[in-house]
Amino acid sequence: MTSVTTEAYEAAFDAAVAADERIEPRDWMPEAYRATLIRQMAQHAHSEIIGMQPEANWITRAPSLRRKAILMAKVQDEAGHGLYLYSAAETLGVSRDELLDKLHTGRQKYSSIFNYPTLTWADVGAIGWLVDGAAITNQVPLCRCSYGPYARAMVRVCKEESFHQRQGYELLLALSKGTPAQHAMAQDAVDRWWWPSLMMFGPPDDASAHSAQSMAWKIKRHSNDELRQRFVDICVPQAESLGLSLPDPDLRWNEERGHHDFGAIDWSELTEVIKGNGPCNEQRLGQRRRAHEEGAWVREAAAAHAAKRRTAQHTEPREATA
């Protein structure tokens, strides 16, 4: 065996990425690639977990049993997505506990969108249609991400997310076609969630710190602005068929570009929310920490019981066979 230099490993990694091969957990990878993936996958997992809160806020008040069942199933799926994503991140050599600790101490982020409050039932529909819609637009390209475990997790997540998105749309449609009060509730929710949803694609391309490297590594496949444009183009006709307007006076079809032009995003708002000054930052992180702290005795009990079981198995003689 000859010793292989780091340069040779790097060359093999670059060649695999260039050939659209998947990088797997045991493959050599640059430390920066590993660190970027851990950061992105952890943030993604955290977003699923924190993202349960704004919707769970309405489980006990859902206005029909059918809607309540749909919402419960959705929140359950989000916990499941969090679990897949933490597992996928663990293939990179970190533990779920470590990542949760980073979330709880504010050292890792979650999606800024979940710092907005769900003030009416229609917000549940707006989250499904717009927030899940934006998430899917972001995540479908991740199904082809260069890191295998992440790409495979995204395939499963995207299937379920698309289902949630359609349910959100259908919820808004029922409201839009319902009583005048229901229609107004739906419009108000779309007015409040539209701009925060556009911010989910991240800062504009000329201000995005990680984009170039992530695209070179094929973690990202499209730029923030490309995905945002795609999302706007998808939403405009959907809003029309919903009978709801989008709160942007500058929104119009541009024949020349073949895309919709839209108004300027207030990036200072996103900056504030990311800094922790959004409407629900304290509440969301506070609830997550509290659930974790108040559950500590349960996790300790499970660990203690498992340890007793292991000891018992080691010390008890096997039953004699007849």
Place this chain on the structure above:
Amino acid sequence: MTATSMDTAAALALGDDALVLSHRLGEWAGHAPVLEEEVALANIALDLLGQARVLLSLVGDEDELAYLREERAFRNLQLVEQPGGDFAHTIARQLYFSGYQYLLYERLAADGGPLSGLAAKAVKEVAYHRDHAEQWTTRLGDGTQESHRRMQRACDALWRYTGEMFRPVEGLGLDAEDWVLLDAAWTARVTEVLTGATLTVPEGPRADAWSAGGGREGLHTEPFGRMLAEMQHLHRSHPGASW
């Protein structure tokens, strides 16, 4: 399947049990001690909500029944309306109720009566619920000193609500003897689980002396009205709307 007036009372009793417990479990979303329990508790809540919807639909419109009755018209057991408390209280409530529901549905599935089809489907779900509750009872009872203390406290606190489960429900086609047998089977199972978990079977009254139990007659405990206020508020704010 059409319901006669006799099984209307039964469908309402069992449907309300499932509806109310499902609601209580739904309160855990986003608050569970581990992610796996977020999934498990939501899963159980969804199974119960599914059962409730089938049962209430036998009686009338599921949403009218869930959202427009006042607390005196609900027929659920007082056990299922008890607030979640800590995780041990939720597990004790699940242990007691899923054990009851499993035995009752197993019995109903076997007798070919009007609810046997539903019971046969539900008993498969409930077998999981019972397994989940029994395993957690064991982990908490035989875990740390703290978890043992909490689990014992929860089992003791909810014990008084368990006698009501075995008061005959009109329309189920079970006779007095059947209820005595169900009670005995339930007591044996719960005793085995609690003992195995190093816990003490509570000694307080269940059905004799003073004990709780008027849910089937629409006599509920105080927290129930507040639960309904939250559950029904939006639906009641928009009379006649569809969702």
